[in-house]
Amino acid sequence: xxxxxxxFCHGRGSDVYIECTNCNGxxxxxxxxxxxxxxxxxxxxxxxESELCPNCEGEGIVDEYSDIDISEVEPIDEQDDIKSxxxxxxxxxxxxLKKSELDEYCKELGINTKxxxxxxxxxxxxxxxxxxxxxxxxxxxxxxxxxxxxxELSDEYAGNLKAKIINRHEEMQSDDNSHYLIYRVLxxxxxxxxxxxxxxxxxxxxxxxxxSFLEEAASLCLFFSNSSGGKTTVKNTxxxxxxxFEIDFLNGNxxxxxKWRDATTDGDHITKExxxxxxxxxxxxxxxxxxxxxxxxxxxIKIQDTLKTLYSGVDGEYYAGxxxxxxxxxxxxxxxxxxxxxxxxxxxxxxxxxx
Numbered sequence: 001x002x003x004x005x006x007x008f009c010h011g012r013g014s015d016v017y018i019e020c021t022n023c024n025g026x027x028x029x030x031x032x033x034x035x036x037x038x039x040x041x042x043x044x045x046x047x048x049e050s051e052l053c054p055n056c057e058g059e060g061i062v063d064e065y066s067d068i069d070i071s072e073v074e075p076i077d078e079q080d081d082i083k084s085x086x087x088x089x090x091x092x093x094x095x096x097l098k099k100s101e102l103d104e105y106c107k108e109l110g111i112n113t114k115x116x117x118x119x120x121x122x123x124x125x126x127x128x129x130x131x132x133x134x135x136x137x138x139x140x141x142x143x144x145x146x147x148x149x150x151x152e153l154s155d156e157y158a159g160n161l162k163a164k165i166i167n168r169h170e171e172m173q174s175d176d177n178s179h180y181l182i183y184r185v186l187x188x189x190x191x192x193x194x195x196x197x198x199x200x201x202x203x204x205x206x207x208x209x210x211x212s213f214l215e216e217a218a219s220l221c222l223f224f225s226n227s228s229g230g231k232t233t234v235k236n237t238x239x240x241x242x243x244x245f246e247i248d249f250l251n252g253n254x255x256x257x258x259k260w261r262d263a264t265t266d267g268d269h270i271t272k273e274x275x276x277x278x279x280x281x282x283x284x285x286x287x288x289x290x291x292x293x294x295x296x297x298x299x300x301i302k303i304q305d306t307l308k309t310l311y312s313g314v315d316g317e318y319y320a321g322x323x324x325x326x327x328x329x330x331x332x333x334x335x336x337x338x339x340x341x342x343x344x345x346x347x348x349x350x351x352x353x354x355x
Contacts, residue, residue, distance in 0.1 A: 006056035017047045061099070061118070094125045095231070126230060133224055146224050147339055150217050154343050157213040164205045172201065214260040214292060215248065218328055218336060222249045222256065225332040234283045238275050245276045247285070251331065255285040261293035262304065270306050277314055287316035290328065294321045 019025040023039040025046040039046075056062045094102060102121050103113040111124045136145040175197075183193035222229055229251045233244040249256040280287045289311055295301055304320065311318040319327040325337045 006053060006062045009053035009056060018050045020046055020048045094122050129223075142224060143334070146220065146334060147342075150220060150336075150339055151343060153217060153220070154213065157209050158347075161205055161209045164209075165202045168201050168205070169198070172198065211260040214340075215258045217340070218258050218290070218292075219249050221328055221332040221334040221336050222251055224334065226251055234279060234285075236275075237279050237282050245279050247280065250285070253285055254288050255280045257287070257289045259289065259291040261295060262291055262300070269303060270310065273307055274310055277310060277316060281314045281316070287311060287314060289316070289318045289320075290324045291320045292324045 020027075020039060023046065027039055027046040094105065097105060099118050102118060102125075106113045106121050106125060109125065109128050111121065111128065113121060116124075133142065133145065136142045177190075177194070177197075180190050180193045183196075184190070188196070219231070229249055231246065231248060232250045233246050234255075235244055236242055247255040248258040277287045289307065291304075295304060308318040308320075310316075329335050329337075
């Protein structure tokens with residue numbers, strides 16, 4: 001069988017962008033009474049990140065004569081906000097790398113890449129990382145290593161976020177601001193309108209990067225405590241779309257879903273999550289939802305209350321707010337919140353010094 005690089009994800013296998021499944025690309029929440037309420041899934045972008053390529057199912061390669069129908073989704077060819085260099089450290093999600101980048105990274109680690117599929121290389125990288133952690137455990141330096149890796153991770157995300165914001169500011173200099181007329185009609189001055197547009201645009205990046213960083217840092221804590229756990233997928237036994245559901249971290253028999261927060265007000269979100277939870281249960285795992293920040297709006301809170309009942313109905317577990325932080329501490333043995341407070345205070349001090 002001849003194989004070729006997946007044209008949808010360009011060999012990356014994961015983290016492709018598709019039309020937002022909540023707003024169908026409009027950027028507006030279809031369930032809100034207000035006609036122009038921003039979509040809580042894509043934050044107005046009209047696209048959302050899919051962690052598994054719908055064409056190659058994460059492999060990065062497909063059968064040369066593959067006829068999988070992906071007409072309902074649209075990929076973004078260039079994903080400049082995804083880490084595209086192998087120099088940033090082993091803590092990153094190596095699934096995001098293109099096959100060629102992963103090959104280069106593996107060679108630096110001394111891992112053989114000839115004739116090895118991407119999924120096997122990812123497994124080999126994780127095995128290499130595990131060996132480093134085990135060595136730190138033996139020497140009593142595991143906590144120091146974890147803090148180091150989370151610190152490096154925060155530096156990487158902060159740098160990428162800053163670059164995206166600067167780039168968007170530059171793009172906005174040439175924007176057509178004729179819509180400010182409507183702002184003025186509604187009592188918003190040109191200066192106020194400019195600030196609102198600026199924060200709306202850059203806020204989207206902040207929400208996305210904040211969520212990705214916290215979820216990855218939490219995964220690191222679990223990875224440091226479990227030698228065999230990690231991200232995985234399960235086949236959808238309830239329907240054809242999607243073909244698989246992703247588990248953020250399979251910790252023994254616990255299928256842990258990590259969320260920094262969930263502010264969705266979309267009722268369809270419950271249906272999708274119900275299907276995912278049932279599928280996970282059918283595979284013999286216990287679905288566990290860990291959400292670090294609880295929503296503050298009434299409709300979003302109602303959605304979370306329903307999800308909590310949903311998890312309870314399948315003998316799953318649901319943790320939010322302080323309960324989520326405590327769950328991670330109890331399961332992994334690492335106090336992620338304290339680690340993040342240290343990093344935040346360091347950044348605060350650096351900002352004061354630079355003033």
